[in-house]
Amino acid sequence: MTNATGVPALEIDGLRKVFGDHVAVDHVALTVPAGSCFGMVGVNGAGKTTLLSMATGLLRPDAGTARVFGVDVWTDAPRATALLGVLPDGLGMPERLTGEEVLTYLGLLRGLTEPVVRERRGELLDALELPHGRERLVVEYSTGMRKKLGLAVALLHGPRLLVLDEPLEAVDPVSARTIRRILADFVAGGGSVVISSHVMALVEQICDHVAVVDEGRMLVAGPLDEVRAGASLEERFTSLVGLTTEPVGLSWL
Numbered sequence: 001m002t003n004a005t006g007v008p009a010l011e012i013d014g015l016r017k018v019f020g021d022h023v024a025v026d027h028v029a030l031t032v033p034a035g036s037c038f039g040m041v042g043v044n045g046a047g048k049t050t051l052l053s054m055a056t057g058l059l060r061p062d063a064g065t066a067r068v069f070g071v072d073v074w075t076d077a078p079r080a081t082a083l084l085g086v087l088p089d090g091l092g093m094p095e096r097l098t099g100e101e102v103l104t105y106l107g108l109l110r111g112l113t114e115p116v117v118r119e120r121r122g123e124l125l126d127a128l129e130l131p132h133g134r135e136r137l138v139v140e141y142s143t144g145m146r147k148k149l150g151l152a153v154a155l156l157h158g159p160r161l162l163v164l165d166e167p168l169e170a171v172d173p174v175s176a177r178t179i180r181r182i183l184a185d186f187v188a189g190g191g192s193v194v195i196s197s198h199v200m201a202l203v204e205q206i207c208d209h210v211a212v213v214d215e216g217r218m219l220v221a222g223p224l225d226e227v228r229a230g231a232s233l234e235e236r237f238t239s240l241v242g243l244t245t246e247p248v249g250l251s252w253l
């Protein structure tokens with residue numbers, strides 16, 4: 001599925017990143033159709049964060065391009081940034097501001113007017129169940145609360161594509177359900193989503209497309225049912241990545 005003009009939400013071509021002598025991402029290409037919810041799965045260190053960071057303008061690639069709705073992330077950063085909402089891995093926040101102040105600060109910085117910021121920040125804090133967000137400093141937030149505030153920041157300017165690195169990590173089950181609903185509503189309203197996750201059940205539940213990344217390469221990408229090929233995503237993932245399902249014992253325990 002694409003939008004009316006057929007332009008993909010995200011188009012990655014030949015992205016590559018080398019750290020020292022380690023190739024973290026090796027000439028990866030990927031097309032995320034507009035209107036899709038795209039899950040990216042891979043073991044620890046597979047290259048998901050590095051790939052998504054390059055695709056969203058957070059890490060300069062050694063080679064390759066990334067386009068958001070046809071806008072090049074690296075040569076036309078302001079336009080691409082306006083289309084993108086990003087929840088990066090290990091998001092840094094101004095620790096001595098309240099959640100409300102963070103949203104105000106970033107909203108104004110992104111060019112929203114003061115009344116719009118005021119309206120949206122209240123709705124976001126309510127929708128993401130951050131009741132203490134108004135008065136509590138970020139330094140006092142739990143990991144899950146930070147994740148939810150990060151998602152609020154990503155949604156604040158009304159992006160068309162959300163790219164979320166592990167959006168449900170450290171988030172309690174009730175909040176996870178809320179976030180899943182927000183993402184489903186976002187897609188139903190015409191938005192597009194890319195998430196990275198280790199949780200296969202989550203990807204199967206909310207994504208219609210999936211990509212499997214391993215050792216910096218894209219092993220397979222496409223509609224969820226095609227990738228699963230009649231098996232569960234976990235079974236398919238395990239066989240693609242070549243993981244053993246046999247538990248490894250610890251001899252001294």
Ligand SMILES: Nc1ncnc2c1ncn2[C@@H]1O[C@H](COP(=O)(O)OP(=O)(O)OP(=O)(O)O)[C@@H](O)[C@H]1O
Nearest residue numbers: 019022023024042043044045046047048049050051
């Ligand atoms: N700044 C860096 N300097 C050196 N090596 C790095 C750096 N960032 C990532 N790497 C390496 O690149 C590879 C890919 O890391 P990346 O964080 O992209 O993986 P990931 O799939 O997101 O892992 P996880 O699921 O554990 O978050 C790993 O081998 C990692 O050690």
